[in-house]
Amino acid sequence: MASPARVAPGRTLSVLQLRRRESRGVPAGWPESVHPVLQQVYAARGVLQPAQVEHRLARMLAPQLLGGMDQAVALLAEAIRDDWSILVAGDYDCDGATGTAVAVRGLRLLGAQRVDYAIPNRFTHGYGLSAAFVASLQPTPQLIVTVDNGVASVAGVAAAKARGIRVIVTDHHLPGEQLPDCDAMVNPNLAGDPFPSKMLAGVGVVFYLLLSLRAVLREQGAFTSAEPDLSSLLDLVALGTVADLVPLDFNNRVLVEAGLQRMRSGRACAGIGALVEVGKRSLATLCASDLGFAVGPRLNAAGRLEDMRLGVECLLTDDVVRARHCAAQLDAINRERRDLQASMVAEAEQMVAGLSDIDAIGVALFEPSWHAGVVGLVASKLKERLHRPVIAFAPASEDDVEHLRGSARSIPGFHVRDALAIIDARQPGLIERFGGHAMAAGLSLKAADYPRFAAAFDAVARELIEPERLQAVLHTDGELPPGAATLELARQLRRAGPWGQAFPEPLFDNLFDCAGWKVMGECHLRLQLRDPRDGAVHDAVMFNAYHGQPPPPRLRAAYELVINDWQGRESPRLLLRHIEAV
Template sequence: MIKSKYNWKCQQPDRQKAEELAGQMNISVILASLLINRGMADAEFAEKFMRGGSGELHDPFLLSGMQEAVPRILHAIAAGERILIYGDYDADGVSSTSLMIRLMRHLGADFDYYIPHRSKEGYGLHNHALDLAREKGTSLIITVDTGISAVSQIAYANELGMDVIVTDHHEPPSELPQAYALINPKLSHCPYPFKGLAGVGVAYKLASALIGEVPEEWLQLVALGTIADLMPLMDENRVLVSRGLKSMDKEALIGAAALLRIAGGSDKGVNSTTIGFSMAPRINASGRLSHASRAVSLLTTEDLDEADEIASELDLLNRERQQMVEDIVQQAVSRLEAASSEGKQIPSVIVIAGEGWNVGVVGIVASKILERYYRPTIILAVNPETGECKGSARSIPGFDMYEALTGCADLMHHYGGHTAAAGMSLHKDNLAAFEERLNEYAAQVLEPEHFVPVLSADLECSLNEITIPLIQELELLSPFGMENSCPRLLIRGAELVETRTMGREGNHLKLTLRQNGAVVEAVAFGKGVLGTFITEGARVDLVVEASINEWNGSVKPQLMIQDLSVSHLQVFDFRSCPSPFKIMDDFATKLRQLPSGQTARTAVVCRQSSAERYRPDLVDSLLWVYDEEAGLHESGMRPGLAVDDLSQITSLFILELPEYSAQLDSVLTSIPNLERIILVHGQQDRYERVEIPSRDSFKTVYAWIRHYSDKELTEEQMLNQLVRQTGFTKRMMRLTLEVFEELEFIIRDNGRLRLNPSPSKQPLETSARYLQLGALAEMEQVMLRGKAVQVAEWMRSRTAAVS
């Protein structure tokens, strides 16, 4: 058994409506079902959605503030005024700044740009930067992806005689800055019909208002910033990103092409995944570990050599960033686990601060901690000299991070962001109160169900339905991203054919699955540890995204696993291994590496007669012995462990087989939450084997007993003669004689064995010993000589029978 990480929810399409829509649009029923599930049951609307990049864009002058901003900018350019573009250091801010630089160049403006240093200055406008701009003769500032919360800073700019035009997309605060113009679709009084633009999207609308037809290649920057900032790929964003990706696929900007090359990709076949996982992390690495100006230079250069040089720099920074993130994550996890081991619960809102942590990566760390514990998380870097804390927050559905921070505004120097992500700064002396207040807020808004992550699947299908034509058809829904995710398909009961790990450290998992005649490979990144715990022949349930794998001329479907589970008991076969205790130690170590939420309590079971011999080798393990009447009997238990703790055991090592099959049934009954059984018992000596009894074999034994009954033989001599004549083992013969004795066919008298002269006529099936012998023979035949798959099926059938 392997538990899923998420609680799966799968939509149930209306089959009749799907078939009708499929007929109207000449598409598959699966694609039609997806469209209906996503609110596109109307054929005309669905067709328009799938055309993507051919959709119409909204009038930029519908944005409030645009009517004031455009003439002011055109006047500044005509009058030769000095203009400053003030951006942000993330990928959206870099993209916005780069687009505005291209716009200013296009208009022939006298301009400069400024992006604050993430760790030295932090987010937003800063008075010292405004002072510097004024000294250089700046009279107009245009912000991109920032500024909506800069009330005091913009007031200061006004005092210095500079006008400020704010273009932003972040949540507006209750008090707005007194800027020359505020352009933000989220302003309550703004009539713009789409509120989901990225910062670069707002910058693009300003460019559209200023010059009309914007060069198509600039949309590559819009696609980059929109995808990187996790904006919804719906409405206007879908159009902008679709066109941007097509432009990049046709002829990427020089800097974008260099970035794609260094990331090991191609500038052909670029999609939202390429941007999200290859380009955006490297752009962000510039602002996280160095200065975002290097990324701006990359996206605005026309020099091939310069582009290659900067792309290499960003790639190295990204690798450094990855290691830094891993180190901080380990430190944060260690703190949380240490607190948990002391009996403290993981708080509803996790707040962790560390001295020396790089402020540029705390947002990524927060995302990884949230993913592990599924709690709203804030990670802060503490300046040891000043005590200043700068942090990033990530949240879960149901917890509005921006609203929660607003309730702590008096404890912070600055904050801003969205419902799901935010940034803030405060002094370390306020950390305790900050954490307490956030958790008080959480207690008011979060219920237990909020702490269970949910993974939504679009529909359920089988492996044979996931074909190359279907995957190509599903691409009509792209580009994929926020609010238009890549279709997730739920597959139940696929048979595992083969398991392999991938990557230098075996961090990734590749499964070969079979169902309804189709054999498909499936890949799970970061789930390599699960490979040890999925057995051949297991029935696997998966939520996947489908893609096409092209390699050496071969084209075939490939599944990208989002989550998986095995809902049945699994059996792992290490029978007759030379070092069973080493196998047990290694397996138990791997169990402890299972992801959070996967239980891994282990126990070992053996016969009572062997317990004393095994106990020294099992100091750190729970040792139990078979007990036919009581189920299991504890042996050498650690202090404080109660019999009730059997319910916590999920993994059982069978070190020895029981003497009777009923004892094995008792084990299965006594451990209700058993997920896996690990067989480490040895092979039985062939002289001890028992056979499934038959009527003829019993008749033969009875006949030989009659033959020897007039001989003066002891019971042991009689036993030896019977073994020689029948071919039974001594153990089998003894068990057979116990059946005869129970049925009163024989009498044991003073060490001798004789036939009962007047036996009652009883069928063999009435003997409990006879039934016990049959069950024992079946158990040993399977458990000792059956193949691993047969053992697993038999054990699962036994579990079902006794549950």
């Protein structure tokens, strides 16, 4: 067991601070039916007029604005016309799985007769279109279309081209210094790309490619009957977008809302319907958080522990019985993932247990027994606890302990992918491969180089992170006025999303007296909270909050106003996210 975390006098971990969001303007033009609280919630997110939440598909950004689209579409149109064998090369996370399903379903709808897919094995092939992955492809396809990967696959694309395979890269990850020599690339994050939104998930990029392809095929007179309805793919687009935690800017909210409406109306594909069912959610009332917490993790579990083909098959089948069978298998894998994650997180927390002081700003953790498919979840949990960037490492596989795979999670203000690029430039060869985003990244390195990397990561974090950034802050929308915590407001807040990354769920904070409480299960709390302003008592719950001590008699709570649906009867409830004694 190893960690660079060290006790250092005078450097104390920050406690969580509540900070209220400020309005970014004055709401205007809202109908009286929109609750004033919701208007203020919107204003704190820069939404001041009703038009800014009109999430109609007609307001989606035009596909033609994406760079590289003409070359990619021309090649795909040729492949469909000449009946090429097309292989969709996906990724082993939820974005990659949904993107793969969108590509396969969409290309078949548009007339491709020979479409298959392949997902790299995390432990055998590594990430993306690697040379090892290309070597494993049998039979040899005529065209590869990558989904949610490829922008960093210089060696993999070269290997494909050496076998005479044409390659189209669709990706959304940030490019490195060298781009692969592919036949076409669609990625809104390429330097100089004119697409106004850089926030598309991988599934969103390939959906846009299919929209452009349909337009060209239409011009070519390829459709002799009804034109294919690509809106049938929007449930998959919504799931992948939410699960990948990309910021929900206006364009992504349009895509997610359209997908959610499709699901609520009973038109979800069989696989999503089965995953919602096994996750004990209701399609009729589904919201973005259900996708993020109930559906996405079950799909992700297959790629973390086993083979993501099971997840893709679940999304591709139109057989309800087959979909339910796949979903049940995914649910079982997810339970195994949760148990493994709990054990690994406990070990990671033990590494820093009792440390009221911690010296490392950029924290690296490594345990030889850890599973490479779960280290990202460990990094995420420790990042929340320490409020500093964390990279968790595990051996690359059971058969390869000489190399490590790491997964990084960051805090606001520290671009972790750029930090890895700085280390790579300063110490060439230390990192074997890396890629990612501002808040999450992945990398590989030699096990013998771990101590040197841990020191380098900490050094870069010290350079780039201002001390005030190490203060954990929970932003709220302020106090709810007396009498405002009603079922009607809870319904409006639920319908008002889609809420998610960079467009957060409404969170309020109020002072309460604890009028009663009890333990649910082993570690959850159910409370009765009295508002001292008017004496109203509110039902509240807080998960994983009981550690043997009663809640304080008077407390300030940060909470979401949600709907408690018990035996078909709805009532408002406070879902507590943080409490502190007053």
